[in-house]
Structures are given as C-alpha cells and as structure tokens.
Amino acid sequence: MTKMLQPAPDWDIMQWLNADRPLDLASLRGRVVVAAAFQMLCPGCVMQTIPRMRQVHSLFATNDVAVVGLHTVFEHHEAMMPTALAAFLYEYKVTFPVGVDRPGERGDPIPSTMRRYAMQGTPTLILIDRFGRLRRQVFGHIPDLQLGAEIMALIREARSDIPTHEEGAASAGTEAASDCDDRGCPV
Amino acid sequence: MTKMLQPAPDWDIMQWLNADRPLDLASLRGRVVVAAAFQMLCPGCVMQTIPRMRQVHSLFATNDVAVVGLHTVFEHHEAMMPTALAAFLYEYKVTFPVGVDRPGERGDPIPSTMRRYAMQGTPTLILIDRFGRLRRQVFGHIPDLQLGAEIMALIREARSDIPTHEEGAASAGTEAASDCDDRGCPV
Amino acid sequence: MTKMLQPAPDWDIMQWLNADRPLDLASLRGRVVVAAAFQMLCPGCVMQTIPRMRQVHSLFATNDVAVVGLHTVFEHHEAMMPTALAAFLYEYKVTFPVGVDRPGERGDPIPSTMRRYAMQGTPTLILIDRFGRLRRQVFGHIPDLQLGAEIMALIREARSDIPTHEEGAASAGTEAASDCDDRGCPV
C-alpha cells in the first residue's frame, strides 16, 4: 500500500488569535507544522490535545517547528464564538497561534478547513513537512513518544530523504465514536 | 481552636440546568449536600472537579447525597453565559443540577452566592450536613479518599453525634494562587 | 440475596515486619482493619495498592483504623523471601505492619492465610469491622472515593447499626485474569 505525498490543503481561516497577522501554509514553508484541530468544549481536546500542543510548543525550536491550533467548530456554535475562544486560550495558557475555521456555507455545520481535510472529528492532529506536504493526519491521539519521534523525523528530513510514495501505516486509536468521549468528538 | 457550626448561606441562583424546578437548601434538608462552585473555563475545575463530582453522583445513593454544581462566574462573563454552560454540561456528561449564580450588583464582578460564602476562587468544594449546616468549605481539591470519608461521615451522622463546636482542621492545598493554574482560579 | 456476617478468619503469619510483636485479629478488636494481601513483584500491587494503603495509613487516626499488609506469595517464592520484602518495604516507604503469610503445606503453592480467605489472587483488599467480622473482600481495586466511604462507614458504625444479614453488592472490576496484568495477579 503506497500513497502519493500531496500538498496540505490551504487553511480557510476567519480570524487569528495569538498572531500579529494571518498565517498560511506558504508563509510557514521551510518549517515543520504541527497543527491540531480542536473545539474548546471537546473534553478530549481540552484534557489531552491542548496540554500536549503546549509541550510541543515549548520543546522544539521555533525555527524548526510551527505549532498551530485550528478551532474547527461543528456543534454548539453559539457557545464557542471567538470571544469565548479568546477567554479559553487565556485560561489554558495557550500562546501559539490559533485560527478560527470559517463556518460552512449554506447551513453546512462542518467548517471550511475541516471539510477540506475531510476530518472525522476533533481532535485531529496534522503534521506537515518543510515542503508543505501533508505527512500525517489522525483523528484522536498518538502517544507522546511517537509524536516526538514523528516531529523529529520531519525536522531532520533532507530533501533527498523524502519518499515520493509513502508506505501506509496503521494509525492507533483512531476509530470514530458515536459522540464525544474522553478522547474526542467525531463529526 | 473551635468554631460554631453555622447554617449554610442560601444560594442565590438565577437559573437552574438539569433540574425540573429550583433547588434550595430547605428542600434538600435531610440529605447531605456536596456542592462544587466552578467555572466552565477554569482548568482545575474541568480537569479535576467535574470528573470527581460525576463520580460522587454515581457512587452515593440519591436519598443520602445531593450533588449540586454552582456556576460562579467572576471573569470572562461573556464567554460563560448559560447557553455556553448548557453545551459544556452536555459535552462533559454532567447530569446533576447546576445553578447559575446571580451576577453581582452595581458592577461587582463576584456573583451573589460566591459573595455570601466568601469563596476565594474556583473550584470551591462545599459539604453541608443533613441539618443544613456548613461543615466543610475548601478552595481547591482534597484527595478522593478523604472526600469519600468526609461524605460518609456526614451520611452516618446521627443528630446526637453532631458537635456544636468543631475542632479546626488544616486544609491541604488550599492556598490561593495569583491566577488560574491547574488547580483552579482564585478571585 | 443476603449473607450472614462471619468472623474474619485468623491470619497465619510466619513473621512480622514493621511491628514490635505479632498482630492478630483479637488484638485489633475495636478498630477497623484495612488489610491488603499483596506480592512485592505483582505490578498492580506495587503501582496501586501500596500507594493507596500508605494514603489510608496517613489519613485515618490510628485509634480508628489499623492498616495491615499481608505478603501472600504464591509464585516466584525464591524471589520474594522476607529479606527481599524488607528491602521492598524500605524503598517504598511502607511503615505499617506487614505479615509474611505462612507457606502452604505439602507443596501447596497457596500460602495459609490466602487459603483461609479463599483469595483469588493479589492484590486483595479486606475490610474488617470493629467486631472482627469480615465486611468486604475484593480481588483487584476499588476507587479511592469508594474506599474512603467504606472505611468511614465502618468507623462510624455503632453496634446497633450492624446488620446481622447484609445485602449482597456487586463488586466492580474483580474478575480474574489469566496472568498478572496492571491490576494484579490471579492465583
């Protein structure tokens, strides 16, 4: 089983918090991007993803790794507006940039970036290489040991190392649940 | 060091969630009340208090113990309105009654019930005996083993057991911090 | 479903550690006894039971509660001799009395006290009331909240409160496994 490496879809962001100006993938080229799609009322995101992303943010050098949150709200929209998100980020001491995903069109509850990546729910972890290509997308969580190893593999990757095809690998713990649980919220 | 046992102050609640009709201490007389004041954006409340209160709710018989949440918002008011709270309770699977504390008057950021109890911040744990008297109030957390023992002591208490004076006891881990941390949010 | 309350079987102990003289149930009459049967090489005992018993030992008054360990070795006997146990207790900062269960006779791998209580494996938690009667025996673990409540219920029990028959209650998480796992070691 092989797959082509594809460019990561552009993000479609309505508003950025913790950022001086809008971020896009083009401007992050040259760095590894560790992005997490989350909702501020998703228990698995709050208990696991946010602390883990804060740790990634503090461990790796800014030159090597850009940590980004994507607030992909697909339920309880009125409870998770940008004002509420700003309060959440303050209380949870999140200092990396967080983009508010653009609401879906024509009544689609799934916001735009979430739709482009065909995410299954929140949290979703995304790893993008220095060349802007999507290298990992997983609904749910991976262990810290594995996450550290995967990020470092992308950091240390030279252009010549990069496969044009990649072997498929099984993702652990990514099955969808019927509703939010301690791990996350499926669409 | 001794203190008189005093009736617990009445709650001043604007709106109840997960309840058919308003609750007050008089109507809970005869049961032990385990109440937790919290804010939905307080990390220590979310990570520790809410799971612990859910466990108390499932472990003890309803005839013996009433579990109650008090949403005592003293910061980020606009982000923690009742609509947002309802979504929070749904996602965190909270099924016990939660009262929204009445906002303070004349610009006081501290809400009414929080003021009456002179709480230092969130979370605050409150134990009230079968006679409506305040037996324990602690800012922060106590270990599960201790909480289970204290609740059962109140359950098993006969009228004749109750001291009219109570020895003071040191509370562990209740010091105030200067801002929200993993344990809670001081006023 | 009801059962008669029975006296707890006497312990059959070869040697006591952390004790000036041998302990027996008769000498503990009047106090609640919280006993844990364990093996020093049982992962679930080491990771959960030992820390929990240390916490019970520090939380409750000595007049009310006697905490006792029972070293019930049924496998790897040569690796868990009393000398090794003494080193284990020192390193894990166990200061409550621990009795070494007497080896089984005629090649029986199950030691004597373990046999008398018909324990299913280690860890086994045992609660004995002030009158020397066995009130609770569970293979595996119960949550701290529940343990605290059950101990306090026995502490506060007056002679007149005690049922001569007790309703059966389901024990959570006590099923036997086929070998040691994170929870414990079945016989």
Add this chain to the structure above:
Amino acid sequence: MTKMLQPAPDWDIMQWLNADRPLDLASLRGRVVVAAAFQMLCPGCVMQTIPRMRQVHSLFATNDVAVVGLHTVFEHHEAMMPTALAAFLYEYKVTFPVGVDRPGERGDPIPSTMRRYAMQGTPTLILIDRFGRLRRQVFGHIPDLQLGAEIMALIREARSDIPTHEEGAASAGTEAASDCDDRGCPV
C-alpha cells in the same frame, strides 16, 4: 560550553537475561542504543522507566534501535539477585535484554558499569549513537515527547551531521535526592 563526543564505555556484565548471547557495544554498532540503568526495587524505575522502555521497545524498529536494561544494584544486593530479577522481568513483561552489572571489587557497593559511567543513581537513561558514542546520560527522567525526539534525531543522523563538539544542554529534573523517591534512587 562544548564537549568532545566520546565513545561510550564498554559494559561490564556478569550475566544476560532475555538474550541468547552476551551483548556488547561493538556488536550494536550501527544501531542507536537506548539503555536504562535500573534496580528492581527502585520505585521510580519500576513506575516510570520500565513502562517507558517497554514502549520504546515496541515503537521503534529493531534495525534502528536496540533497547537494553542494565541492572545496576548498589544497595539491598541480597534482595535483587539474578533469580529475583528474572521473576521481576517476567511479571513486568520486559522482553528486551537486561544485563546484570558486575559487582564492584574489594567491597565497592557500586557495580562496575555504573562506576565506568559515573552514574549518580537509578534510573539513569543512556543514549548511544550508531557510532558507539555516548550522546546523552541523565539521572532521572525526561518527558516522553523529548525522548521520542532525541531517539529519532539519532536514528536520522548521517555521519556528516554529527558534531565533533556538542553544545552543552541543561538537563531537566536530574538533581540528586538524598534517598529513593518516586523518581529514583541516588547513589
């Protein structure tokens, strides 16, 4: 502050468990070596190091990473003989090779390999690169995220990447304590 990269000292092992034949650094050349010095009665080793090393062993490919335990006993020698160690490894499901460090000469309580590495206590984590050079030695623990990243950095290292001098880096949480605690046992 810079330091020369030095070859890792050879191990001085009396007996190997979980191995068909003796291991030495020369035979592991070409692979990254993740070694942990531990004692089977050191709480920090048991609760943190052993589970972490098992996870390293299952996550990384055998061709890339060799996981090795070093049983460096410097106290309670009689309680941690190879027979007891074998039972410990069985119960804790450790399947990677573990070498028993050779006892010190002339009454030295510090065993030989521990002395060669000038370890401060147990646990000690050791990372050795594909060229047999000592790249990391830390008394205590490092977070999983960081450990995963450091191992992968060594895996991906090409000969040309390797510094002949390395900048010093502060190690977190490595201070010695006066006795065993939850983190480990200083010499």
